[in-house]
Amino acid sequence: MDIGIRAGQLKTVLLLGGLTALVVGAGSFAAPSYAWAFAIAGVAMNIGLWFFSDRMVLRTSGARLLAPAEAPDLHAMVGELASSAGIPAPASRLPWPTSSSTTRATT
DSSP states (O other), X not given: OOHHHHHHHHHHHHHHHHXXXXXXXXXXXXXXXXXXXXXXXXXHHHHHHHHHHHHXXXXXXXXXXXXXXXXXXXXXXXXXXXXHHTSOOOOOEESOOOTTTSOSOOO
């Protein structure tokens, strides 16, 4: 696997772990007897972010599906590349999401 992909995955794991530690630490400081509830909330938050972060980025950036009539050359190029790679063609969206915002693999 590419070193850049591994670095991105490691960064994601570290950031989500740090966020969980912050939630649990702040919750334990504020209400020590409810530390278990903050731990559960932190884990639930991480699970939600893992599965829905790509959709959240696309919605907040105002992305919409790009119809083939709007950019026929782009759809043809993406279709050719996908067929030569033996994978299904992805949906084209406007505005273009940055590579750092949707790096999680969906397969």
